[in-house]
Amino acid sequence: MQFVLNCIAPLNHKIKLGVKGRSETFDILKNNLSTQDKTLWFHCASLGEYEQGLPVFKELKKKYTNHKVVLTFFSPSGYEIRKNSPIADVVAYLPMDTKKNAKRFLNLVHPELTVFVKYDIWPNYLNELNKRQLRALLISASFRPYQPYFKWHGLLLRKALFAFEHIFTQNDSSKTLLESINYLNATISGDTRFDRVSDQLNQNNSLDFIENFKQNKLCVVAGSTWPEDEALFINFINSEASKGTKFIIAPHNIKTSQIASLQEKLTADTVLYSQKEGHDCSKAQVFIIDTIGLLSKIYSYADIAYVGGAMGQTGLHNTLEPAVFGVPIIIGSHHSKFPEAKAMIDNSGMFSISNQQEFNSILNDLITNKQKRKTSGNHNSEYILKNKGAVEHVLNYLHLQ
Incomplete structure (x- = not known):
């Protein structure tokens, strides 16, 4: 080999x-x-x-x-x-x-x-x-x-x-x-991932540049996106989104050419993380995160989350990271190998879509229905809390607890 x-x-x-x-x-x-x-x-x-x-x-x-x-x-x-x-x-x-x-x-x-x-x-x-x-x-x-x-x-x-x-x-x-x-x-x-994401609640998740961008408006965070995920947001932002909704997109692949392509296709005012200095982020509607290592904190600013990977065949990314912050989550339809996705869908905290029409419908519903956002998000945070404890099992076995 x-x-x-x-x-x-x-x-x-x-x-x-x-x-x-x-x-x-x-x-x-x-x-x-x-x-x-x-x-x-x-x-x-x-x-x-x-x-x-x-x-x-x-x-x-x-x-x-x-x-x-x-x-x-x-x-x-x-x-x-x-x-x-x-x-x-x-x-x-x-x-x-x-x-x-x-x-x-x-x-x-x-x-x-x-x-x-x-x-x-x-x-x-x-x-x-x-x-x-x-x-x-x-x-x-x-x-x-x-x-x-x-x-x-x-x-x-x-x-x-x-x-x-x-x-x-x-x-x-x-x-x-x-x-x-x-x-x-x-x-x-x-799964120790439940303990891992729960620990995020004990961290300082504040990011000044995100607070400046969000301005207390409703914010949709799309994490670990691939081109097929980004196509959904390009179409929605360009044709459906109101000015009162902010969007943060954190692509999985941060190659300069792909980031440039994404920015070029968006008609809304867009700012890149790499170009945020000297830019009034509060006036932008879309923030593209062209760096790594910030997504788990950025999810804390989400009112609605989208997690990429399941619109194509690359594999669904981590849905537990936004779930711990008690927000509703949208994913694509290819999630059969991810039991946590099935559980959150069954709990009505997560919504699976397979095309643009379904995406637009569910996202618009969550944007306009505050109670649904709250209820769905609570289901997700409760799911995380219920499944914590894997670390304790290991420590008890080693007589370290």
């Missing part, structure tokens, strides 16, 4: 970052760790898994004050954004899953406790952890019947699961699947 990635790397910027980053990992570890260091190892596939694991990572860091934390990612979209994470003493790419790399990595890291998040299962690393009798946990795990762990051809991956001392699953069906292969050390703990 490494050979293939090396060949493709010159043609793909993201793959190139990963290949280069992995080539530097062992030097990073050697320069920052000694054989005397006590360590914890946290591994995440990408940014989403990092956010999911963060509430557990924070608590473990508090408890293991004499340990260095090693945080690894597989994807550049996680590493490049969180390579300066305050939760870790060392952040690196995880080298490819070979027996040689696994032995070399663990010789350098020698973790007292390892925590993997959700689904990123690497057999050679896990089997080497098991051989060395090192503790490993999998948190917020979510399994489906079609995965190789539960098929005749998935013996290697299935064996890797047994390297985990304990697996904390998001739901009962995942625990049942584990039991079907005779893995019995599992607990239904729920």
